[in-house]
Amino acid sequence: MKRIGLFLLVATSSVLLVACGNNKKVSNSGSDKTELTGNDSNNSYQSLIKDGNYQVSKSSGVNQNQTNNTFNLQGFQQDLQNISKKQFSPSKYVFQEGQYISTDKAYDWLGRKSSSNPDGLNPNQPEKKVVPEYLQQIEEQDYLQPESGTNKLKGMTIGIGLNSVYYYTKEKYGAQYSKKLNDEDIEKNGKEIADKILARMRKDKATKNIPIVIALYKAAPDDSLVGGNLFAYSVNNSGDSSVKSWSKIDQKTYVLPTSGDEKIPNGNDETAFTQFKDKTQNYFPTLSGITAKAKYTNGQLSGMTISVTTQFFSYTEINSFTQYLQSAAQKYLPTGAPVEIQVGSTSGMQSYLYRGKNDKKFNVHVFTNY
Amino acid sequence: MKRIGLFLLVATSSVLLVACGNNKKVSNSGSDKTELTGNDSNNSYQSLIKDGNYQVSKSSGVNQNQTNNTFNLQGFQQDLQNISKKQFSPSKYVFQEGQYISTDKAYDWLGRKSSSNPDGLNPNQPEKKVVPEYLQQIEEQDYLQPESGTNKLKGMTIGIGLNSVYYYTKEKYGAQYSKKLNDEDIEKNGKEIADKILARMRKDKATKNIPIVIALYKAAPDDSLVGGNLFAYSVNNSGDSSVKSWSKIDQKTYVLPTSGDEKIPNGNDETAFTQFKDKTQNYFPTLSGITAKAKYTNGQLSGMTISVTTQFFSYTEINSFTQYLQSAAQKYLPTGAPVEIQVGSTSGMQSYLYRGKNDKKFNVHVFTNY
Structure with missing residues (x-):
């Protein structure tokens, strides 16, 4: 279920910004004029400024529509960056908001699979049956290194945010119901989705031969006072198109x-x-x-x-x-x-x-x- | 004019706290169990904790009722403490919220002079004439030093907050009018009030023989986006019961x-x-x-x-x-x-x-x- 409300304005303005920007230049990570934000030396990443603009995420705003719990969003992003630091050291890599999963792609992937949306990573919805959506958010983070005078994509972290509670209505604008999802199912679905996303990323030339870290995040319910938590991650070497092994993360707030x-x-x-x-x-x-x-x-x-x-x-x-x-x-x-x-x-x-x-x-x- | 609104709850609870406290012990600054808050070493004062409670100001809350512009309140207190630091070094003195001007006294002094309020420091109000009130706030800060096992009052700073605009109504609950006051009159009135307050403090045994710094503050209008500013101060040696000389402060935000x-x-x-x-x-x-x-x-x-x-x-x-x-x-x-x-x-x-x-x-x- 997509949530469109409070954050729509923000989402729209970010997306517009991308639309007005220079798509081609961005996706070839080529020869633009780039600068860095500078580093506060607290083991955090420098970020890329391109053609005088901070590069907002290509799917920025999408995730804001996917959860009513802002802790989920910020905690997720922060945890992902902490995981990334192990693989892509801030002293060697520069951070860039995700530029390879576009807003359209993100919405397609987050949707249910159907004849009109074959790429949907949530299950098909038969009539009169409650089939939960497990996938809530997809977060892409890019890690770049300087090479022949420019910064080139050398690593990526993809976070897969999964519902712990599935919220649904029985009719349009009807009362909201909820169904608690069990941890085993969340994990099973998360890992399947990870494999599909990894395979898709390998079809894109830019992301075919870079290490891609994938992390699974169990989002907190909408009424929770804390955000959710990462529970597994995998480091996928250049070219790997399915996850070979998962590492557990035991984290809770x-x-x-x-x-x-x-x-x-x-x-x-x-x-x-x-x-x-x-x-x-x-x-x-x-x-x-x-x-x-x-x-x-x-x-x-x-x-x-x-x-x-x-x-x-x-x-x-x-x-x-x-x-x-x-x-x-x-x-x-x-x-x-x-x-x-x-x-x-x-x-x-x-x-x-x-x-x-x-x-x-x-x-x-x-x-x-x- | 007294403003009683948003802040009344706060004012009341602070006053109650004092009322439930141990007045006698506080005013003789005697042999209680005292502790200090500890110092963050950024040239700021340690504060007194007495009998396991932070000593709130005896007239805490009064000033909150006197201005609709919170910048006036906080800026005033911060500026006063900066002035105090010149005279009472944080490395030698401990800070205590004002304990010698009580809530009742403060309200009497801030009121208009009348037969029922002979101590009022604002002028008498004749019928059908607009006579501005210049005095808006009185802020007391106490500075203590250790002596024979306890902390004794060794200095005081009194801030006199003066209206730059006088707000009034022609009838109860009527429309609000305002009258801009001119700087010369503000200064003249402020200095007269300072002399009266100093003379009164000298009648109290505890404050008879300590240096008292008095500073004059011109409060900003209610609709200002910034607070007011200090414009004069005087250091009055032990026993002086009228201000001998004023130093100018040129400050503006x-x-x-x-x-x-x-x-x-x-x-x-x-x-x-x-x-x-x-x-x-x-x-x-x-x-x-x-x-x-x-x-x-x-x-x-x-x-x-x-x-x-x-x-x-x-x-x-x-x-x-x-x-x-x-x-x-x-x-x-x-x-x-x-x-x-x-x-x-x-x-x-x-x-x-x-x-x-x-x-x-x-x-x-x-x-x-x-």
Whole structure:
């Protein structure tokens, strides 16, 4: 089911931009005037600027129509880039938004297979039967290297986003129903789709002989407070037209404090967060709330983002509070994973604190207002 | 005129907190269990935590009722603290929210003088005549030093916020009228009010023999996109009960791009900003807007905050864009003053960049979403 709503405007403008751009030049990755965005040296990619424009994705906007949960979109892209870094090191490769799967192609592939859409990667829909769509999103990321004075496509990562819940209506504009999909079926369908996509990419001259990483992502339900998670990936060498082997990824994001019987992989992290939360709320009783998202990879904490909602409007209060948070975070919160704390009121972000994976101390900033 | 609206809830809860607190202990700054918030070492004050609670201002919330322009409030407090740093060095003094001007006192002082309110610092209101109120806000900041095992009040800064426009109604709930006040009158009234407040503070034993810094602030009109500015301050030695001399402060904040005939003190800064803006919008045509606030002190740029509104939702786009901004900012924007760039969409802040006054490079952070 395609979702067309809030994001349509964005999608349209991006697509238009591509349409007004120079398709031919883009697809031959040839002799245009290219520049790079520059690198912030935090192990992130430089990106390509071509003919004075940032190259938006050829299918930009498509994915925004495919999910109602924005965490799915951003988390997916971020996780994919992290996977890519293992294969295509940011020190050697330059990033480019996907230029080889066009908007039309993406919509065809994401659709159901039918006589009018033979390329659809979702199953045919017989009358009066609920046949779930597994494929939700396709995300392409290009990795380039300089060669004879230009940047050439040397690697690609394709993310396949899969529904964990299938949403459908029994009639046009009718009530929405949902069907939870089971993990085995999600994995089976994801791997089949991966093979088909890989085979198709190999038919294109530009992508025939490059390594292509494919990763499978289980999207979160629309009402989830966190995004979904990658669960498998494969590195496919030049020319391989079906996936030879899959590597498992064990990754999940939790909301803290946990509710009900939910248990996070490392109970100590929740205790640490609770101490931080209680101590802070005790000292600053006018806080509205402190919640966190904790991401685990292979049972280890791989990231924590904390959101603190204040009722402060005073500069001095925000300032003092941020200082307090810094020492409390340093004292209580787990180390060895990036920790990000966003402090804000209803009128926006007031301050933020960040400690990278290998940093000793938090980097702190109180936003200015004058 | 007192404004009671949006912020009343906040004001009330803060006041309640004080009321439930331990007034006696607070006002004798005596032998309680005190802690400090810890210091982020960026030349900012540590703050006092007393009996396990952050000490909110005794008149917290009062100022929030006095202005409809939140920039006035935060800018005022931040500027005051900058003035205080000259007199009470953060390495030697600890900050405490004002504890000596209570909510009741503040409301009495901010009110008009009358038989029922002899302490009112705004003029009496005769029938059928428009007599402007000059006094809009009073902000107290306390500076403490350790002495015999406790932190004792050793200095104070009082900010006097003055209306630049007087807003009034001719009848209750009637239409709002406004009267622009002229700078000479604002200054004259501000200085008279300063003398009265100083004399009153000297009658209290706790504040009789400490240095008291008084600063005058001209608040911006309610519809201004920037806050007001400090225009004079005085350092009053222990015991002085009237201001002996005033120092001028030449400070103003401008919105960029400037509109109409407005000229900023240093035209090069506007050229630099325009180059940064044009170049960025050229490369990323889907941006919604780039605006800035530039603050000048004695004709020199003393701070710039830039707000960039995007239509991006994609992690990779935000990431690439932020990298681009970093190199463009480094290339075009003026040095020698702190520069803060906030990047956000309608759904909140997406990334931010900051270069401190003496920093060589921008500190960059893309916010996480998973």
